[in-house]
Amino acid sequence: MDPRRIRITGTGIAVRGNDIDTDRIIPARYLRCVTFDGLGEHAFEDDRAQLKAKGQVHPFDDPRFAGAEVLFVNKNFGCGSSREHAPQSIMRWGRGIKAIVGESFSEIFFGNCVALGIPAPTASEADMAQMMSAVEANSAAPVTVDLETLTVTVGEHSWPVKMAEGPRRQFLEGKWDSTAELMEAMDQVAATAARLPYMNGWK
Amino acid sequence: MGRNLYEKVFDLHTVRRLPSGQYQVLMGLQMIHEVTSPQAFAAIRERGWKVPYPHRNFATVDHIIPTDSQQRPLSDPLAEEMLQHLERNTADFGIRFFSPERGEQGIVHMVGPETGLTQPGMTICCGDSHTATHGAFGALAFGIGTSQVRDVLATQTLALGKLKVRRIEVNGRLRPGVYAKDVILYIIRKLGVNGGVGYAYEYAGEVFDGFSMEERMTVCNMSIEGGARCGYVNPDQTTYDYLRGREYAPPPEAWDRAVAWWESIKSDADASYDDVVRFDASDIEPIVTWGITPGQSVGVSENLPYVRDFPEAERPNIAEALEFMDFREGQPIKGTRIDVAFLGSCTNGRISDFEEVVRMIEGRGLRVAPHVRAIVVPGSMSVKREMIRRGYDKVFTEAGFEFREAGCSMCLAMNPDKLKGREVCASSSNRNFKGRQGSPTGRTLLMSPVMVAAAAIAGEVVDAREFFAAPVGAGV
Numbered sequence: 262m263d264p265r266r267i268r269i270t271g272t273g274i275a276v277r278g279n280d281i282d283t284d285r286i287i288p289a290r291y292l293r294c295v296t297f298d299g300l301g302e303h304a305f306e307d308d309r310a311q312l313k314a315k316g317q318v319h320p321f322d323d324p325r326f327a328g329a330e331v332l333f334v335n336k337n338f339g340c341g342s343s344r345e346h347a348p349q350s351i352m353r354w355g356r357g358i359k360a361i362v363g364e365s366f367s368e369i370f371f372g373n374c375v376a377l378g379i380p381a382p383t384a385s386e387a388d389m390a391q392m393m394s395a396v397e398a399n400s401a402a403p404v405t406v407d408l409e410t411l412t413v414t415v416g417e418h419s420w421p422v423k424m425a426e427g428p429r430r431q432f433l434e435g436k437w438d439s440t441a442e443l444m445e446a447m448d449q450v451a452a453t454a455a456r457l458p459y460m461n462g463w464k
Numbered sequence: 465m466g467r468n469l470y471e472k473v474f475d476l477h478t479v480r481r482l483p484s485g486q487y488q489v490l491m492g493l494q495m496i497h498e499v500t501s502p503q504a505f506a507a508i509r510e511r512g513w514k515v516p517y518p519h520r521n522f523a524t525v526d527h528i529i530p531t532d533s534q535q536r537p538l539s540d541p542l543a544e545e546m547l548q549h550l551e552r553n554t555a556d557f558g559i560r561f562f563s564p565e566r567g568e569q570g571i572v573h574m575v576g577p578e579t580g581l582t583q584p585g586m587t588i589c590c591g592d593s594h595t596a597t598h599g600a601f602g603a604l605a606f607g608i609g610t611s612q613v614r615d616v617l618a619t620q621t622l623a624l625g626k627l628k629v630r631r632i633e634v635n636g637r638l639r640p641g642v643y644a645k646d647v648i649l650y651i652i653r654k655l656g657v658n659g660g661v662g663y664a665y666e667y668a669g670e671v672f673d674g675f676s677m678e679e680r681m682t683v684c685n686m687s688i689e690g691g692a693r694c695g696y697v698n699p700d701q702t703t704y705d706y707l708r709g710r711e712y713a714p715p716p717e718a719w720d721r722a723v724a725w726w727e728s729i730k731s732d733a734d735a736s737y738d739d740v741v742r743f744d745a746s747d748i749e750p751i752v753t754w755g756i757t758p759g760q761s762v763g764v765s766e767n768l769p770y771v772r773d774f775p776e777a778e779r780p781n782i783a784e785a786l787e788f789m790d791f792r793e794g795q796p797i798k799g800t801r802i803d804v805a806f807l808g809s810c811t812n813g814r815i816s817d818f819e820e821v822v823r824m825i826e827g828r829g830l831r832v833a834p835h836v837r838a839i840v841v842p843g844s845m846s847v848k849r850e851m852i853r854r855g856y857d858k859v860f861t862e863a864g865f866e867f868r869e870a871g872c873s874m875c876l877a878m879n880p881d882k883l884k885g886r887e888v889c890a891s892s893s894n895r896n897f898k899g900r901q902g903s904p905t906g907r908t909l910l911m912s913p914v915m916v917a918a919a920a921i922a923g924e925v926v927d928a929r930e931f932f933a934a935p936v937g938a939g940v
């Protein structure tokens with residue numbers, strides 16, 4: 262698969278609420294595993310069950326959004342634990358979420374998304390509200406997350422989004438899988454280690 | 465203009481600038497546990513890579529370990545499988561494993577400091593968001609995800625952006641009965657759960673200067689709860705005294721060189737910061753969370769806020785938290801009936817935490833309220849041994865607390881210690897997220913260990929200062 266992430270297209274799904282933490286995205290009991298397989302079906306599991314008990318429907322249970330590939334969220338999404346299981350479960354849910362657009366993300370969550378090739382651009386509160394409403398009003402509206410122009414389009418309308426230049430370039434150039442790049446400089450790594458007294462027995 | 469510790473340590477460990485604009489940064493120490501590492505080791509094997517610096521990686525088991533019996537095989541087959549993976553992975557790649565069988569196990573953020581692995585001026589990472597704990601020593605310590613655990617295993621480096629640095633000073637004197645836990649809950653309440661996004665927190669001022677290493681760890685531990693990726697305290701004599709003589713601390717013949725280097729990485733007196741915030745210690749009172757984020761808290765003598773007190777955009781969240789907790793706006797937090805009390809975790813599972821609680825309850829004939837289930841869980845096997853040596857196990861057992869084996873226990877829901885249904889738990893841990901303690905609808909009130917103990921005995925949230933001040937036998 263081409264590792265470049267330039268334009269992500271699909272349909273959207275919105276999960277509203279600030280400070281949605283990783284315990285809510287994937288409850289800890291599903292972390293008792295040695296692979297990430299099968300995590301998708303448990304994404305937001307407790308939130309989904311609690312809404313169901315109240316006679317309401319979580320977007321992840323709403324058949325209108327079953328094929329969605331772009332997730333829209335609010336502020337500080339993915340705060341809490343560093344578990345990569347959280348973005349892993351989201352990218353393994355349904356057809357797989359391929360981009361997340363939000364007002365803001367916790368840093369560890371954002372970093373995990375980069376490592377997994379999931380662009381997570383941000384938008385203003387007002388724009389986010391409009392995008393979410395557009396997605397909720399028409400679940401079939403085509404959504405495009407364009408990292409070249411830094412815009413998100415839902416149906417007919419587009420909104421500007423932001424992403425730090427570093428990760429944006431990693432996505433555009435397909436260099437978000439960091440290990441290979443880090444391995445290129447092992448001589449320099451050794452030179453850096455050699456300068457640090459605690460790495461050398463305090464000699 | 466001088467430089468702060470963050471800048472100095474970051475620069476010393478920078479290998480190079482990456483084309484993305486990030487930096488490749490050497491990790492002086494990686495701590496590993498069973499939950500976030502198996503997929504990373506699997507990736508290393510799959511790609512046929514090596515681990516070039518195995519002696520800078522250390523592992524333990526904490527999240528899944530039961531605290532009733534740690535007899536092998538563990539009663540939960542999934543937990544046993546994870547433990548076996550960790551044993552095999554560390555053995556195959558030459559990484560030291562602090563094992564339960566050898567009595568070395570503990571919560572990953574406790575084992576590093578206890579063994580002297582955690583030292584000033586280091587970069588430290590672990591696949592766990594509370595890694596900032598190690599910042600108490602003047603290290604830059606980051607929580608990372610599994611892909612990054614893989615990167616560090618394969619290269620001992622991470623791709624990192626540079627953070628801004630906010631200096632948080634707390635000056636003056638804490639009032640009696642106000643603890644490190646209250647200080648960090650106060651900071652988070654004031655600066656918000658995402659106030660620290662993009663920042664490293666440098667904790668400073670008279671209160672931190674006077675704190676022990678364990679108190680500094682409690683504060684740094686919860687940096688992430690304020691949104692800060694890492695938090696640290698500059699090293700000083702307290703730091704060096706704590707380290708001296710520990711297994712991995714510098715040997716006596718190198719000690720002076722080590723201290724000189726540690727002194728050199730401290731923030732300069734004229735260092736610049738992106739932001740400075742100052743708090744007055746005397747404004748802080750014992751704090752209790754009432755909601756579903758660590759920022760939703762009140763002083764124990766205050767009432768819960770009103771939804772209308774918050775900006776429009778936050779109101780739905782506040783209303784949601786109140787509904788989930790089944791609390792009314794404006795009600796007092798005092799008098800909230802609890803079902804469970806949990807003393808432990810990497811925030812407050814250290815010997816000084818238990819020492820302070822024992823000081824309050826010993827010899828007073830106090831007992832846990834009949835309707836409360838109260839557990840005491842040492843953060844590591846070495847803390848447990850010390851507690852037994854001091855007789856704390858008896859003090860707690862006689863007061864009606866269960867004294868358990870070491871582990872993460874009821875801090876999160878990956879082992880058999882869990883809330884049931886709508887239970888309310890007074891907890892010395894760090895997170896009150898929905899479902900955090902194992903029941904999707906369970907409710908958590910975060911507070912200091914002494915406040916947890918007071919709640920356990922009273923059966924409801926009380927002001928521990930008043931509660932323990934009552935004369936012995938006064939019918940408490």
Ligand code: SF4
Pocket residue numbers: 526527571572573592594809810811871872875876893894
């Ligand atoms: S005690 Fe809690 S916060 Fe600390 S490492 Fe364990 S689960 Fe995480």
